[in-house]
Amino acid sequence: MDKILQVKNLVTGYQGKNTFMKAVDGVSFDIDRGETVCIVGESGSGKSVTSMSIMRLIEYENGKIIEGDIIFNGENIVEKNNYEMRKIRGSKISMIFQEPLTALNPVFTIGRQIVEAIRFHQSVKKKEAYKQAEELIQLVGISDPRTRLKQYPYELSGGMRQRVMIAIALASNPQLLIADEPTTALDVTIEAQILDLLRKLKKEKKMSIMLITHDIGVAAEMADKVIIMYAGKIMEISSAEDFFENPIHPYSRGLLESVPKMTGERGVKLNSISGSIPSLSNVPSGCRFSPRCPFATEQCINQEPVLEKFKDRQVACWNIDNVLRDHLKNQTDSEVFQ
Amino acid sequence: MLKFLINRFGQSIILLLIVTVITFFLINLAPGGPSSTMRMDASPEERQAMVEKLGLDQPVIVRYASWLKGAFSGDLGTSFTSNEPVVQRIAERLPYTIELTIFTIIISIIIGIPIGILSAIKRGSVPDHIINFFSVVGLSVPAFWLGLMLILLFSINLGWLPSSGVGARGVDFNLWGWISHLIMPVLILTTTILPNIVRFTRSSMLEVISQNYIRTIRAKGAKESIVIYIHALRNALIPIITIIGVLIPRLLSGAVITEAIFGWTGIGTLILEAARGRDYPLVMGITIVITIVVILCNLIVDIVYSRVDPRVKNV
Numbered sequence: 083m084d085k086i087l088q089v090k091n092l093v094t095g096y097q098g099k100n101t102f103m104k105a106v107d108g109v110s111f112d113i114d115r116g117e118t119v120c121i122v123g124e125s126g127s128g129k130s131v132t133s134m135s136i137m138r139l140i141e142y143e144n145g146k147i148i149e150g151d152i153i154f155n156g157e158n159i160v161e162k163n164n165y166e167m168r169k170i171r172g173s174k175i176s177m178i179f180q181e182p183l184t185a186l187n188p189v190f191t192i193g194r195q196i197v198e199a200i201r202f203h204q205s206v207k208k209k210e211a212y213k214q215a216e217e218l219i220q221l222v223g224i225s226d227p228r229t230r231l232k233q234y235p236y237e238l239s240g241g242m243r244q245r246v247m248i249a250i251a252l253a254s255n256p257q258l259l260i261a262d263e264p265t266t267a268l269d270v271t272i273e274a275q276i277l278d279l280l281r282k283l284k285k286e287k288k289m290s291i292m293l294i295t296h297d298i299g300v301a302a303e304m305a306d307k308v309i310i311m312y313a314g315k316i317m318e319i320s321s322a323e324d325f326f327e328n329p330i331h332p333y334s335r336g337l338l339e340s341v342p343k344m345t346g347e348r349g350v351k352l353n354s355i356s357g358s359i360p361s362l363s364n365v366p367s368g369c370r371f372s373p374r375c376p377f378a379t380e381q382c383i384n385q386e387p388v389l390e391k392f393k394d395r396q397v398a399c400w401n402i403d404n405v406l407r408d409h410l411k412n413q414t415d416s417e418v419f420q
Numbered sequence: 421m422l423k424f425l426i427n428r429f430g431q432s433i434i435l436l437l438i439v440t441v442i443t444f445f446l447i448n449l450a451p452g453g454p455s456s457t458m459r460m461d462a463s464p465e466e467r468q469a470m471v472e473k474l475g476l477d478q479p480v481i482v483r484y485a486s487w488l489k490g491a492f493s494g495d496l497g498t499s500f501t502s503n504e505p506v507v508q509r510i511a512e513r514l515p516y517t518i519e520l521t522i523f524t525i526i527i528s529i530i531i532g533i534p535i536g537i538l539s540a541i542k543r544g545s546v547p548d549h550i551i552n553f554f555s556v557v558g559l560s561v562p563a564f565w566l567g568l569m570l571i572l573l574f575s576i577n578l579g580w581l582p583s584s585g586v587g588a589r590g591v592d593f594n595l596w597g598w599i600s601h602l603i604m605p606v607l608i609l610t611t612t613i614l615p616n617i618v619r620f621t622r623s624s625m626l627e628v629i630s631q632n633y634i635r636t637i638r639a640k641g642a643k644e645s646i647v648i649y650i651h652a653l654r655n656a657l658i659p660i661i662t663i664i665g666v667l668i669p670r671l672l673s674g675a676v677i678t679e680a681i682f683g684w685t686g687i688g689t690l691i692l693e694a695a696r697g698r699d700y701p702l703v704m705g706i707t708i709v710i711t712i713v714v715i716l717c718n719l720i721v722d723i724v725y726s727r728v729d730p731r732v733k734n735v
Contacts, residue, residue, distance in 0.1 A: 137639060139635060139638055139639060142635070142638060143635075164644075168641045168642070168643065169641065170641070171638070171639055171640065171641040172639060172640035172641035172642075173641055176639070177639045179632060179635065179636065179639075181632050184631065184632040184633060185632045185633055185635075185636045186633055186636065187633040187636070187637065187651050187654075187655070188633070188655065188729075188730070188731060189654050189655055189728065189729055189730060190651075190654070191730075198640065198642070199640045199641075202640055202641045202642060203641060234730040234731070236730070236731050247636070250636070250640060253640075
């Protein structure tokens, strides 16, 4: 399959008082055409910074891309100037955000904000743009488009506003939709609706989706490919099938084990990963996950593992063999126990 | 809208009543009176005769009641010092002060908002520091000092501008005469208002620029000029409108000093005359006029507010 986006050795961060703090440190991955890629990680793992780098919006938030290439449709986004970037943003790559409640301008009507998005990229008359806006708003599952377009954001619920955001993102039929925690602020029923909508739109519009989430459940529902990030590095890249069958990286395993299962007994305490993610200014030496890793060895503390091919996936870990052996042992244990 | 206006009108009447009661009793509590402004060698009998002539021998409450009765029919009494109706004296002076205020506000808005925006989007840069420096200077320099310095420079040393007066009006009116008299007073008043607008615009813009919806607009592929001047500014204007509403009444009182320095025959100099002459009816009249101006400013601010921010629905 051909790749729509290739991120190569991306380093992005913020200029601190004395040092440059790398929020994303040497990240590489691809997104295929029509594929849904989920980037999963805790807060502070660099997921959002990665997406903001792809949109080149990071520059407006005091961040900077200092290394690496972002190849979109064969063109390097990192080398684009502001004018060229504006032609890509909202047109070929669109983005929706975590906070639907604050992501729309409170003083303009929904209609105006959608129409504006259409007219930034297409030279159509206002009337024609309004017609398109009506279609878009129906496409994202909002009924009574005429009334809705005249309303202001404060008159709509969170789920509605996220639908409007999606309509805005779809205004110019993007090839890639970046969704940065699109459902985090919404309750579960609305979350399910929004995820359904994204799946449906992806199929209809044949676009790729890069979904950023800290919720492994959302990833399980949506992903073709899963990318696990931790402290600005990729820990594991794997197809969704393989990943949920058998995650390899100790961090991935920790993430999966911290999710409650529908089967099994109640009252069993959930596993959690002890400790917390390191701050940008104080990244541990060696493997960044080593201070919290149950498998950590001397080598992990001293030497940083690289993301290497392992069967069909890529994993950054020195102890894959140990982890797998442990996994096998656990499986046989539980089978014996049953 | 109509309901809102009726409501506000009712509130304003009550407010006006309270203001008049407080002012009326306070000026009567102050020692001395119109008779103390007579010649030093006036005899006690002469003074008493004046008190009786002006009706000041009656109890305060009775005087307030009769004043209020007159006020409701549009008669604010007769000035003690000039024997002209108070309404007429104020009507003669008010346009001059309104002239100063309007020019000052318009100039401050036209200059202040763009400078504030510039300062916000170039935060931490050299222009920002320069703007901040001059804002602080403008806020701290006293008007009377600056006024005298300007007169020294432009009227005495350079001889470019007249040092006092409002210029010829009526048949002798000429444009340069009018503008040349306006320049210095407006400049002084602007230095007290402009820094406030600049600083408010800056902080308001800074807050808006960091909001999520600004990121959304950039993500849509908007030009930076659209992001700043359409989306950000519209939101930033909301607190700026509020501060302008507060600044206009402050300008009126600020005009006292400025008008006195430049011999500008507006309400400001009239306030001085009224206070100096213990001209009770005139003091009351001016108080009412200024109160009405404050109420009107607030009303206008609220109406503009609801036009800018759709979430404000009380209008």
